[in-house]
Every structure is written in C-alpha cells, then in structure tokens.
Amino acid sequence: MRRFAVAEPDSLEAAAGILAREGAEARLLAGGIDLLGELKDRLISPRTLVNLKAVPGLEGIRSAADGTLRVGALTTLTALADHDRVRGEYPAIAQAALSVGSPEIRNVGTVGGNLCQRPRCWYYRSALHRCLKKGGDVCFTTTGESRYHAILGGGPSFIVHPSDLAPALVACDARVAIAGPKGARELPLERFYVLPSERLDHETVLVAGEIVTEVIVPPSASSAAGRRSSFLKFKERDSFDFALVSVAVSLKMAGRSCAEARLVLGGVAPVPWRAAEAEKEIVGGAVDAAAAGRAAAAALKDAAPLADNGYKVPLAKALIRRALLDLAGAPPDLTPS
Ligand SMILES: Cc1cc2nc3c(=O)[nH]c(=O)nc-3n(C[C@H](O)[C@H](O)[C@H](O)COP(=O)(O)OP(=O)(O)OC[C@H]3O[C@@H](n4cnc5c(N)ncnc54)[C@H](O)[C@@H]3O)c2cc1C
Structure with a gap:
C-alpha cells in the first residue's frame, strides 16, 4: 500500500x-x-x-426551530437508530439505520459516509477487473456474474446503490447540505445521486472539494404530521449483509384513503429508485391488496433483469405489497408474486 x-x-x-x-x-x-x-x-x-x-460541529442530531430534523454528517448510524425523535416520528429512517451491517459497523460508520460509500459490485471491488467505473471499457456484469446487480436504471454500468439509509431518507423527502470551495448548497437527496448513464466515475453530484455536512428531514415527513413510514430489507444472510432488495415507504393517510405516498426501492438500481408510477396507483384510494398489487406491478414494469438477477423482480413486488399493507394496517396479501 x-x-x-x-x-x-x-x-x-x-x-x-x-x-x-x-x-x-x-x-x-x-x-x-x-x-x-x-x-x-x-x-x-x-x-x-x-x-x-x-x-468540529458535524456530529449530532437536532430539532430546528422550523421543525426539521437536522442530522450532522458525522453522526453515527447507531446514534441515528437510537434517537428518540427518529424512532418515534421517522420509523423508516430508524429501521434502515438499524439494518446496516453489524453493531460494530453502525458504531463507527457515519451518516455522510453511508450515503457516500462506493458500490459493492464485485467487479468494481476487484483490483483485477478494470471495469467501466474504473476507466475500463466494459461492465463485466453483461457477460459475467450478475446476481447482485441492477434490474432498473442500469447501463452502461449495472452497479446497485449500496446504502440502506438513502432509500429511507428519500422516502422521507430528505435534503442534503453540501459545503465546498464555491460555498454551500442544498438539494433533495433524491437528486444527489446520478445514474451511470450520466456519470460513470462517481455515483453522486459531488465535485472536487465538496463535503456532505448535514441531512435535513422535513417535519411533514414525520408521523406527527400524520405520516407513516416503514423500511423493509431482504438480504441473503440473516447476519450482517447488504440488501438484495429493500423498500422504503412513506404514506399520508386521510382516513382509509391514501393522500400522499413516496415509495423508494434499494438494491435494484444504481441509485435509490423512486417508484413514481407505483405511488400514483395508491394515492386517492384505499391501500388494499388490489392497490398494493397494482403498485408493485407498476414499480417493476420497466425492470430489465440481467442473466442472473431475475429473482429480484418477484422479490421487490412482494416487499412492496408487504410494506404497503403493513403500513395501511390492511390484512397481509398471501398471493404469490
Ligand atoms: C461488512 C460490511 C457490511 C456492511 N453492510 C451494510 C449494510 O447492510 N447496509 C449499508 O447501508 N451499508 C453497509 N455497509 C457499508 C457501511 O455502512 C459504510 O461503509 C459506512 O457507513 C461508511 O461510513 P464511514 O463513516 O465509515 O465512511 P468512510 O468509509 O469514511 O467513507 C465512505 C466514503 O464516503 C466518503 N465520505 C465520507 N463522509 C463524507 C462526507 N461527509 N461528504 C462526502 N463524502 C464523504 C469517503 O471519502 C468515502 O469515499 C457495510 C460495510 C461493511 C464493511
């Protein structure tokens, strides 16, 4: 070294x-x-x-006067998962933070580092493979082993976004604050990530010298504002592991009808994947088995699996249905995906 x-x-x-x-x-x-x-x-x-x-000053969680939750970039995942307001008002965020790795990783890993971690693709991580992301001219997943790779938004590279926290934060409409040589800027976390078709050398909009300083979650995404949120993660091993597929959902219900929804998938695309078509299927009506099924179908409508990862399609559909029905308090749908 x-x-x-x-x-x-x-x-x-x-x-x-x-x-x-x-x-x-x-x-x-x-x-x-x-x-x-x-x-x-x-x-x-x-x-x-x-x-x-x-x-100094980049660690810790505070409630600002405007009701936003402000999470410093150096806050550990353990501190985030343990925070009373996060657990009470933003369950999806607490569940996602708690699902990361092992206690040792959560005690050391930070919110900023989790959001900016690099892909886990085994070709990217192998010094022996000069893949597209490392300046080579091929994404080895197209001819090689693709079981952990993207089914949505892929090409020319088929990495999947690795952070569990990111889909939950996007579902809760979080923003990210960035400091850099040209000053500070703030943008929705959803727009922080870029597809490989836009940028191959990195997965975010950060340019040289820029640093994530804070994540800001609006009060309107909290349960105190009538929202419910949840994060479900399916992994290959029961012990610590990255998501094969994860689903983060935030719903605002008006009685039995869904007034607003944000549905974001992890583990299936190079970025946290906002399933806007699925959201349209559930807004304006009851979140029952039929609506959840339509939402699941809409979310995966454009899926284009590689040779080894077709299993992610029914897996994502099942998790979406489960997350929606759990949140809406509807009976579970036991129909096979
Ligand atoms: C065995 C194992 C299992 C894991 N399982 C999971 C899992 O299940 N779910 C999951 O989400 N993650 C998982 N991870 C990833 C882990 O959560 C992240 O590596 C960790 O959170 C990174 O945080 P860190 O503070 O250590 O970042 P660092 O390692 O210090 O940094 C990570 C990257 O982000 C950049 N960076 C760090 N902070 C900032 C900032 N504020 N602004 C801009 N760039 C920054 C660094 O330059 C670096 O490129 C796992 C990792 C391991 C090793």
Missing part, C-alpha cells in the same frame, strides 16, 4: 481546500469503514486522507 499522510483540518473551508487542491490524490475520511476497504483492496491510493472528524 502506498504511504499516505493524514490531514487534520480544523474547519470545513480547510478540508474543502485540501480536497479541491489535491483532487484524486486526497480522499475524505469519516468512519473509514468503506474508505479503508478501498485502500486495502488497492482500488485507490491517495497521497492524503482528510480526516473529517477533525472538523
């Missing part, structure tokens, strides 16, 4: 300055769970690691 220096900037400006100046020779370090894996696997070999933990 190449020798590297660790910079300890004492402000966001200083951290952003080093990152902008050094470009690919510098990498931001938060909890290090993903970054150190990339270093050890020789996927990256920066000259400098910029330790974000040296910057």
Whole structure:
C-alpha cells in the first residue's frame, strides 16, 4: 500500500481546500469503514486522507426551530437508530439505520459516509477487473456474474446503490447540505445521486472539494404530521449483509384513503429508485391488496433483469405489497408474486 499522510483540518473551508487542491490524490475520511476497504483492496491510493472528524460541529442530531430534523454528517448510524425523535416520528429512517451491517459497523460508520460509500459490485471491488467505473471499457456484469446487480436504471454500468439509509431518507423527502470551495448548497437527496448513464466515475453530484455536512428531514415527513413510514430489507444472510432488495415507504393517510405516498426501492438500481408510477396507483384510494398489487406491478414494469438477477423482480413486488399493507394496517396479501 502506498504511504499516505493524514490531514487534520480544523474547519470545513480547510478540508474543502485540501480536497479541491489535491483532487484524486486526497480522499475524505469519516468512519473509514468503506474508505479503508478501498485502500486495502488497492482500488485507490491517495497521497492524503482528510480526516473529517477533525472538523468540529458535524456530529449530532437536532430539532430546528422550523421543525426539521437536522442530522450532522458525522453522526453515527447507531446514534441515528437510537434517537428518540427518529424512532418515534421517522420509523423508516430508524429501521434502515438499524439494518446496516453489524453493531460494530453502525458504531463507527457515519451518516455522510453511508450515503457516500462506493458500490459493492464485485467487479468494481476487484483490483483485477478494470471495469467501466474504473476507466475500463466494459461492465463485466453483461457477460459475467450478475446476481447482485441492477434490474432498473442500469447501463452502461449495472452497479446497485449500496446504502440502506438513502432509500429511507428519500422516502422521507430528505435534503442534503453540501459545503465546498464555491460555498454551500442544498438539494433533495433524491437528486444527489446520478445514474451511470450520466456519470460513470462517481455515483453522486459531488465535485472536487465538496463535503456532505448535514441531512435535513422535513417535519411533514414525520408521523406527527400524520405520516407513516416503514423500511423493509431482504438480504441473503440473516447476519450482517447488504440488501438484495429493500423498500422504503412513506404514506399520508386521510382516513382509509391514501393522500400522499413516496415509495423508494434499494438494491435494484444504481441509485435509490423512486417508484413514481407505483405511488400514483395508491394515492386517492384505499391501500388494499388490489392497490398494493397494482403498485408493485407498476414499480417493476420497466425492470430489465440481467442473466442472473431475475429473482429480484418477484422479490421487490412482494416487499412492496408487504410494506404497503403493513403500513395501511390492511390484512397481509398471501398471493404469490
Ligand atoms: C461488512 C460490511 C457490511 C456492511 N453492510 C451494510 C449494510 O447492510 N447496509 C449499508 O447501508 N451499508 C453497509 N455497509 C457499508 C457501511 O455502512 C459504510 O461503509 C459506512 O457507513 C461508511 O461510513 P464511514 O463513516 O465509515 O465512511 P468512510 O468509509 O469514511 O467513507 C465512505 C466514503 O464516503 C466518503 N465520505 C465520507 N463522509 C463524507 C462526507 N461527509 N461528504 C462526502 N463524502 C464523504 C469517503 O471519502 C468515502 O469515499 C457495510 C460495510 C461493511 C464493511
């Protein structure tokens, strides 16, 4: 492994300055769970690691005067999952945070690092494969092993987005605050991620020197505003594992009728996948087995599985139906997908 220096900037400006100046020779370090894996696997070999933990004020969760929930980028996943307001008002976020890895990973991994972690695709993670994302000219999933890859939004690369937290936050309409050499900006988390067809070298809109500082969740997404939310994750192993498919749902009910819905899939696409067509199927009526079935069909209508991952289609449909019926308090639908 190449020798590297660790910079300890004492402000966001200083951290952003080093990152902008050094470009690919510098990498931001938060909890290090993903970054150190990339270093050890020789996927990256920066000259400098910029330790974000040296910057004060980026850790913690607070309720702002406008009712928003503001989560600092260095907040650990454990702190997020344990937070009273998150558990009480934003169950999907607490469930997603709690579903990440193992207690050790959640104790060290941060919200910013979880949202910015790189893909787990085995070709991307293998130093032996110079895939499209690493400047090569082929996505090996098209001829190789594709069982964990994208069925929606893929091409020319078929990675899937790895964070469990991201779909839950998108379902709760969260925004992300970013600091950088050109100042601060804020955007919906949904627009933070980009498809491989738009950008191959990275999965987000971040440019050199930019740092995620905070995630902001609106009060209108909380149960106090009449919302219900839930996150379901299906994984291959009972112990810690990434999602094969996950579903995050947030519903606003008006009596038995659904007034608003946000439905986001994880594990199926290169970005947290907002299923807008599915949302239309459930808004304006009762969330019963028929509506949940229509929503599931609409969400997967454009699925284009690769050779080994067709199983994700019925799996995603079943999870969508289950999540919707659970949230609406309707009896479970036992029809096979
Ligand atoms: C065995 C194992 C199992 C796992 N299981 C799951 C799982 O089930 N679900 C899941 O969601 N994740 C899972 N993960 C991933 C893990 O949750 C993330 O690696 C971790 O949350 C990253 O957080 P970190 O603070 O350690 O980030 P780091 O490793 O420090 O950083 C990760 C990446 O994000 C960048 N970065 C960090 N912070 C910021 C910031 N504020 N702004 C901009 N860029 C930033 C870094 O430069 C780096 O590229 C697993 C990881 C392992 C090793």
